[in-house]
Amino acid sequence: MKTAMIVDDEVVVVRAMKKRVNWEKFGISKVYEANSMKQAIEIFRKTEIDILFCDIEMPEGSGLELFEWVKEYFPYVECIYVTCHPDFEYIRKAMRLGSFDYLLKPIDYEELHEVLGKAVQRADANMLVKEHVHQRARKYFNDESGPTHSSSDVVEKIKEYVKEHIQEEISMGDIAEVVYLNPQYMVRLFKKKEGISILEYITNARVKMASDLLRETDYSIYQVASLVGYFNYSYFSRVFKKIIGKSPQEYKKGMR
Template sequence: MQALLIDDEIVAVNALKRRVDWSRYHVDQVFTAQSMQEAQEIFRQQKIDFMLCDIEMPNGSGLELFEWVKIYYPLTECVYVTCHPEYKYIRKALKLGSADYILKPIDYEELDEVLCELVKRLDKATENTEKIEKIPDEIMQKLISQNVHTEQDQMIRDAKQFILEHIQETIYVEAIANQVHLNEQYLMRLFKKETGMTILEYITNERVTMAAELLVETNFPIVTVADSVGYGNYSYFTKIFKRYMGDNPKTYRQKHKTAE
């Protein structure tokens, strides 16, 4: 496992690297960066499992960095380590799906609890990818028909179909771009222009839509539904589902199964 520490204060990042027993969390290598740009370069060269990141930095905040990471490296988890207790920061961090939010000065016992829980979740996510339930063909075809056949632009139609066919997997923008033979940046601009959504927003929307179908049309346990649509983090899945559908998965299932 590999970790990345990002803080514009070199003293802070070196102290964090030195004081934590990284082997306790199965971390073989720890990288450091002092800016968003340095962090992005490391991501391009290394597989980063999780990052500990400050929020306010020059030339790109930790929040902007994690938004970028969610698009290009969606499996990477993030824990914010910052001196900013303001609600607006915490809310944005949680909305992005960060694993936790720790205030400076760091309480290393608290950090230990957070990292232990994070590593357990990463290990479980790896195990779950090996035993995901197959989405019933009728549900898959229904969503593909609704989303792909109404799209006018062939490139966007192909991109949507690729996303839906790989909805149970980790979906990288690079893979979508390769499928439709477009530059990544051009694809993201075209997708936003044609659909009104970013690729990440579309993926999230389709995962929630598919989860809703599975909750009503199957008897899969809710944690299995989460895994089946690409969410290894159950609590994050519940949070996202409620934001989109207005109810948590359990309540949504009860309402719609009863309605039928």
């Protein structure tokens, strides 16, 4: 059985939809209600939602913003917008986010049943994706590093991961698995918090470690390059000089 949620700041609209739609006919056992983006997110954090009906224009966070958040954590959710704005720009943004369809107010319930039936069929096809993604999302929301804590905690976990894997090839997907975030969202969060991209941070961390090794050990430049994750010597030299202002050879010589 599936679940659905109706998000609309107009309580009368939510109640009418709950009453007039034959949810059980579509295999939907529970329909949740929310009157704001904040309320909807709280429900998503605690339970599984398959189908989302959402108004576009709402105070304290639009339906477009809500679905953008949903797609970060629960990409399997099928979203149907219910709006009184037949404006092309709204619809274009909704479709760009990957919404399943949209309905105009006042609601034509025959059309709603038709759209819901198709959305349920697509939700059935997403079951395997749902199981995998939901496990990760639940772990993230229940973990102490989840949204109950600040973005600083996530950034620190990223930095810790980079430090521990500095000798290896580091991918955004690997880091995202550790912090339980969508890679694109993780990259934006890090840059907003730190002012540089994760890739820039990794490069700076590698060059900083390389300079320390060149200054404090007798390792050859080739050894140092491999110890900080660079296996192409010439590329390492170019990156090092760009950041430090000297080639590894010049830097090592100046330390004597």
